[in-house]
Amino acid sequence: MASLKIQGRLWVLQRNGELISDIDTDMIFHNQYLAITDIAKMGQYAFDNLEGFKDFAKLAKPGDIVLAGDNFGSGSSRQQAVDCFTSLGVKAVIARSYGAIYKRNAINSAFPVITMPDAKASDFSHLETVVLDMEKGLLRDRKVEPMSGVQKDIFFAGGLFQYAETLKK
């Protein structure tokens, strides 16, 4: 059963001490791989176009959590930019803000994207193990926005269409 309280290593996506902002979908999952439709094969390309984190896919472990700056996932509407994390077993992304389409895509596929309006790189050490409580809205001891009711509905159903099934019962 999916849980709203998870524990994992925190990837602090930073450059010169600042969380990286405007990580677009081409940095997350480059358009040269768009022909891939099998989720299992997507993970290996995650962030392979993000300067400084090109070896992310090799080093990431199931359960890891990603922390970034503003406007994460801006750009195209490609679903692969969400699915590549599921593929690696990454459990959540936390960012100061998101591209609107990215956020919809992630929520719709039951992948937790959590907003942390005042996130700072200096509050965490890279790859430290943290607890993320998406119910209470806590990352370690810092406040994040808790999941909305809608996001929880879809998260527990396992996706948007799976949620539609639960409506009929």
Add this chain to the structure above:
Amino acid sequence: MGRTLIQKIISKHGGGECAGGDVVWMDIDNRSARDFAGANVVGNLEKYGGDSPIADPEKTFFTFDCNVPANTIPYATNQHRIRLYAREQHLKVWDVNAGIGSHVVIEEGLAKPGTTTIGTDSHLNIMGAVGAFGQGMGDVDTAFAFKSGKIWFQVPESVKVTLKGMPAPGTEAKDVALAMLREFGSHTLLGKSVEVQGEWLDQAELSDCITFASLGTELGAIIILLPPNQKVLDAFSMKREEAVYADDDAVYEKEYTLDITGLTPLLAAPPNPHNVHAVSEYADTKVDGVFIGSCTNGSYADMAYAAKLLKGRKVADGVMLKVVPATRTTWMRLLHEGLLADLFDAGAIVSNAGCGGCASGQIGMTGSGEVQISTSNRNFTGKQGKGDTYLAGIGTAAASAVLGRIASVNELEEV
């Protein structure tokens, strides 16, 4: 605490006592997909829809308007895939003869004040023209709405814009919309629900409201919501109590005033809709083509105005005038009332109802270096061809067609 128009519409559709920023489930009255992305909606429903893929066939339909009739094999194939699916599921298709989906849905009285509509057209927020909610969505969200009758939505913050005063004669709804783009650009209203009011809107025709609200997408707004005036209520045979209005003490994140007193005709020069200038600044620019139509300026009243201006006049030598009514109903009225003859005699090429010059070059594209005046809503490079597209109202478009250079309607009256 008083509530804004969008909050009241969403509450009425199952969203509870929602505030800006809340994420809610909301019921959708009209669930639509157009030929663009419609086939993906079908694909999603086939994949995830299960045994009962459609919540309510009466409220669910397809509108073909981008490429009508299809002139590429992929569009033709997609449209037919949709037709077959719609037959099987007993869904209505407004097919290639019907016209622009958003206008059809208003014309049919489905999108009336206070209702909710979503679909795969990014200009569906045009429903704000009648004080209704509308929103373009991706193919996954649209398929989900087909299946469940709901979408999830983050309630936008509401802002209020008061338009002060009345524009000069010869200035039309498009010019007022362009004045909004000049004032606010594409960032100030980003992600907001923008409620607009003022003396000019109190007397505006339904078609003016449609033109004005259609540029919400270019403003970056979630929607421009206009409280229905008497003319809009009459168009739907509704009483004021049946429509939804903001509370008098509604609280807005911000309030703005835009003075439109004495406003004269404007245009948006390339390369984007925010590059707004007075028409007079471009008076010497030679024009090669003129497009009159689109969801912004394709209503019957727009076409009738164009016909009135062109009656007894001739399009200048070497200028192509392309006219595309938004819907078949408008087309039929123009035909039966003889206005089509006025357009035709002036030299216009009139095409079948649809998105026309705005999508996939249904009535031709522009070539490099070609100057076109268009009454549509986007002039990004490539959208209507490789040429330079200037966005303007009907009067400017018609006057420019006759004079062969960029001109405002007041100059036409001197000819």
